[in-house]
Amino acid sequence: MSLFSRTADLPGLQGTLRDCTSGGKGARRLRAGDIAVINTADISRRDAQVLLDARPAAVINMSRFSTGAVPNFGPHMLLESDVLLVEDTGPELGAALKDGKKARITEDGAIHLGERRIGAGHVVTTEDVETTFTGAQQSLVDHMEAFFGNTIEFIHSEGPLLIDGLGIPDTGADINGRKVLVVSPGPEHRNEVKLLRNFIREYDPVIIGVDAAADTLLELGYKPDLIVGNPAGIGADTLRSGARVVLPADPDGHAAGLERIQDLGVGAMTFPAATDSATDLALLLADYHGAQLIVNAGSPFDLDGVFANDPEATPTAMLTRAKLGKRLVDASAISDLYTVSSGNGLAWLWAILGILVALAAIVLIVGFSGPGTFTDNLIDTWNSVALTFQGWFQ
Numbered sequence: 001m002s003l004f005s006r007t008a009d010l011p012g013l014q015g016t017l018r019d020c021t022s023g024g025k026g027a028r029r030l031r032a033g034d035i036a037v038i039n040t041a042d043i044s045r046r047d048a049q050v051l052l053d054a055r056p057a058a059v060i061n062m063s064r065f066s067t068g069a070v071p072n073f074g075p076h077m078l079l080e081s082d083v084l085l086v087e088d089t090g091p092e093l094g095a096a097l098k099d100g101k102k103a104r105i106t107e108d109g110a111i112h113l114g115e116r117r118i119g120a121g122h123v124v125t126t127e128d129v130e131t132t133f134t135g136a137q138q139s140l141v142d143h144m145e146a147f148f149g150n151t152i153e154f155i156h157s158e159g160p161l162l163i164d165g166l167g168i169p170d171t172g173a174d175i176n177g178r179k180v181l182v183v184s185p186g187p188e189h190r191n192e193v194k195l196l197r198n199f200i201r202e203y204d205p206v207i208i209g210v211d212a213a214a215d216t217l218l219e220l221g222y223k224p225d226l227i228v229g230n231p232a233g234i235g236a237d238t239l240r241s242g243a244r245v246v247l248p249a250d251p252d253g254h255a256a257g258l259e260r261i262q263d264l265g266v267g268a269m270t271f272p273a274a275t276d277s278a279t280d281l282a283l284l285l286a287d288y289h290g291a292q293l294i295v296n297a298g299s300p301f302d303l304d305g306v307f308a309n310d311p312e313a314t315p316t317a318m319l320t321r322a323k324l325g326k327r328l329v330d331a332s333a334i335s336d337l338y339t340v341s342s343g344n345g346l347a348w349l350w351a352i353l354g355i356l357v358a359l360a361a362i363v364l365i366v367g368f369s370g371p372g373t374f375t376d377n378l379i380d381t382w383n384s385v386a387l388t389f390q391g392w393f394q
Contacts, residue, residue: 010112032057043075070136173206177292180293213298229247
């Protein structure tokens with residue numbers, strides 16, 4: 001039986017559109033026979049299973065189901081369940097998307113609402129998926145061989161730094177035994193710092209601003225204790241804020257941005273190492289000087305980033321985080337600890353608190369309103385109320 005059913009009027013696979021993108025609300029309403037619209041590159045096995053549980057007739061992806069960056073099994077699962085896949089429609093489809101409207105997909109990958117064409121993509125075949133998967137497997141092997149080759153090279157050149165902290169400067173900051181917050185200039189670092197306000201208020205950590213994130217800290221009302229990075233990308237007011245400045249330097253001692261520091265009349269120290277990541281240097285500095293706990297905002301690291309060849313997921317980043325071990329925590333984990341979920345349980349607590357406050361107010365009013373002592377007034381009022389209730393039932 002053909003995947004595409006034809007009617008007398010409008011050809012193509014037909015179903016109800018469901019906006020299942022991160023900002024859409026169609027995922028909960030996705031039912032059997034619907035057309036799911038997503039915007040997920042390299043769809044994972046888990047995400048594919050979530051879609052399969054709803055049994056859609058088709059899945060339209062504004063991105064590509066497999067980009068070739070990683071060998072992902074999601075597309076295989078969908079095709080094996082006879083789900084039509086249309087990819088690479090582009091984000092402009094989102095503007096024309098109307099959740100809950102009837103749509104149809106023609107054999108050439110065109111998407112229509114009624115007779116109006118709202119977008120088009122590539123219909124994915126099993127051959128497409130197998131070819132991309134095989135290429136991604138080989139590409140991943142090549143990438144990992146190069147990655148770990150660079151890892152070994154860094155260990156050869158910077159083993160003393162990783163083992164004994166050779167070259168780490170003595171900043172004079174009081175870090176030993178304290179919690180340290182290292183803020184890097186990642187895309188979400190500003191919001192992450194805002195979510196850490198309760199942690200900062202409670203523990204008063206040593207704050208290290210990395211590169212332009214030091215400016216963000218000052219804008220949010222936090223004065224960094226240390227700044228690690230190239231001064232060329234950091235504001236003059238921030239550099240003059242009183243923070244100790246550490247300049248990443250080449251192994252031969254040359255530090256970019258030293259002229260700017262000298263022009264501003266700000267003192268600085270250098271940190272020579274065979275890495276250009278100021279974040280890694282800041283983390284190693286905090287670890288060497290005895291930080292009890294190191295929270296990193298703006299620079300997440302995971303294996304998925306390594307596989308996807310994320311420019312921030314470097315061998316140095318991996319070794320640095322392995323060196324810090326259990327003392328390193330991502331900012332998102334800390335902010336989650338300070339997030340109280342709203343719900344019925346919390347509403348009941350507020351209701352009980354309100355009742356207790358009202359009772360306390362009544363007791364105070366009654367206790368001080370009569371002619372006798374506080375206790376006598378309460379007893380007289382209680383007796384009066386009790387007699388009134390007895391009179392109602394006689």
